[in-house]
Amino acid sequence: xxxxxxxxxxxxxxxxxxxxxxxxxxxxxxxxxxxxxxxxxxxxxxxxxxxxxxxxxxxxxxxxxxxxxxxxxxxxxxxxxxxxxxxxxxxxxxxxxxxxxxxxxxxxxxxxxxxxxxxxxxxxxxxxxxxxxxxxxxxxxxxxxxxxxxxxxxxxxxxxxx
Amino acid sequence: xxxxxxxxxxxxxxxxxxxxxxxxxxxxxxxxxxxxxxxxxxxxxxxxxxxxxxxxxxxxxxxxxxxxxxxxxxxxxxxxxxxxxxxxxxxxxxxxxxxxxxxxxxxxxxxxxxxxxxxxxxxxxxxxxxxxxxxxxxxxxxxxxxxxxxxxxxxxxxxxxx
DNA sequence: CTACATGCAAAGGGTTTGCACGACA
DNA sequence: TGTCGTGCAAACCCTTTGCATGTAG
Numbered sequence: 001x002x003x004x005x006x007x008x009x010x011x012x013x014x015x016x017x018x019x020x021x022x023x024x025x026x027x028x029x030x031x032x033x034x035x036x037x038x039x040x041x042x043x044x045x046x047x048x049x050x051x052x053x054x055x056x057x058x059x060x061x062x063x064x065x066x067x068x069x070x071x072x073x074x075x076x077x078x079x080x081x082x083x084x085x086x087x088x089x090x091x092x093x094x095x096x097x098x099x100x101x102x103x104x105x106x107x108x109x110x111x112x113x114x115x116x117x118x119x120x121x122x123x124x125x126x127x128x129x130x131x132x133x134x135x136x137x138x139x140x141x142x143x144x145x146x147x148x149x150x151x152x153x154x155x156x157x158x159x160x161x162x
Numbered sequence: 163x164x165x166x167x168x169x170x171x172x173x174x175x176x177x178x179x180x181x182x183x184x185x186x187x188x189x190x191x192x193x194x195x196x197x198x199x200x201x202x203x204x205x206x207x208x209x210x211x212x213x214x215x216x217x218x219x220x221x222x223x224x225x226x227x228x229x230x231x232x233x234x235x236x237x238x239x240x241x242x243x244x245x246x247x248x249x250x251x252x253x254x255x256x257x258x259x260x261x262x263x264x265x266x267x268x269x270x271x272x273x274x275x276x277x278x279x280x281x282x283x284x285x286x287x288x289x290x291x292x293x294x295x296x297x298x299x300x301x302x303x304x305x306x307x308x309x310x311x312x313x314x315x316x317x318x319x320x321x322x323x324x
Numbered sequence: 325c326t327a328c329a330t331g332c333a334a335a336g337g338g339t340t341t342g343c344a345c346g347a348c349a
Numbered sequence: 350t351g352t353c354g355t356g357c358a359a360a361c362c363c364t365t366t367g368c369a370t371g372t373a374g
Contacts, residue, residue: 146292
């Protein structure tokens with residue numbers, strides 16, 4: 001699900017502000033790396049971001065992508081999505097949202113629900129610590145995997161992109 | 163939070179049944195590897211399991227631990243817990259539960275809530291696919307990290323064990 | 325007894341790091 | 350212009366794999 005071009009521009013602009021506020025430099029590479037994450041509405045892994053950025057910035061190196069993505073994460077400008085047996089993914093969607101992850105192909109979609117954003121947690125959680133964030137994670141079979149193929153398989157594949 | 167010894171025995175026994183049902187062999191190593199996961203109420207990573215098992219089975223090798231843990235996972239006898247910037251962890255708790263994860267030290271606790279077990283999901287999820295499982299993931303600062311120390315730090319450390 | 329599991333060691337692959345050059349502020 | 354970021358390549362892990370040996374069924 002690619003994101004609207006105007007939205008992407010806004011997001012990139014907001015990143016610039018975030019970087020400046022944090023006192024780090026706003027470089028061409030950082031903007032393009034972020035744009036790549038923001039552009040795909042999905043949750044690209046490092047490799048996917050790298051390949052995407054390289055189309056526009058052929059000299060960019062993989063370790064720069066790593067450093068930029070972790071920088072954004074540490075500054076709270078993007079978030080991460082970690083799935084067993086898969087590479088770490090990055091997410092520019094900072095609005096409250098929840099995840100549906102396909103256990104077969106690994107596809108991860110965001111979904112929204114005002115109700116789930118404001119769940120009341122049981123008292124026992126208060127004893128564990130201070131809550132910062134709360135998300136519902138749903139696992140299941142995506143439409144494509146649910147139909148046609150054998151649901152007992154357990155292969156997990158990351159989204160392929162040129 | 164270590165688990166009660168009798169509970170552990172029951173869990174290990176149930177694993178034996180699971181393995182037999184799946185038509186794979188019930189070996190000493192597999193039982194001990196599982197016991198190590200079941201014993202710690204926590205969510206040990208591969209290395210932690212390995213070190214624990216080696217105390218009782220000094221000849222066990224790391225790759226056997228890997229193979230066993232993935233086997234159990236594939237058979238649905240344990241589950242995994244994946245956190246950004248951390249090693250994958252394993253969880254013998256197959257009862258419905260939810261997670262509280264400390265963003266600073268990485269500590270992960272289970273908590274329970276009948277209400278959260280039966281959340282009603284928004285209609286948009288139906289369009290994404292077929293739901294198999296649903297879990298709430300809470301991020302925050304655990305009691306130890308919340309008090310005394312600077313909450314702006316972002317260090318993540320895995321639970322240390324001999 | 326036979327097939328499957330284990331241990332060992334080596335290969336594999338993703339991620340991080342050190343350093344000199346380059347570019348933002 | 351000085352400092353921070355980048356690119357390159359090597360180092361570092363963690364994880365997986367191939368193969369001979371051991372063992373559960």
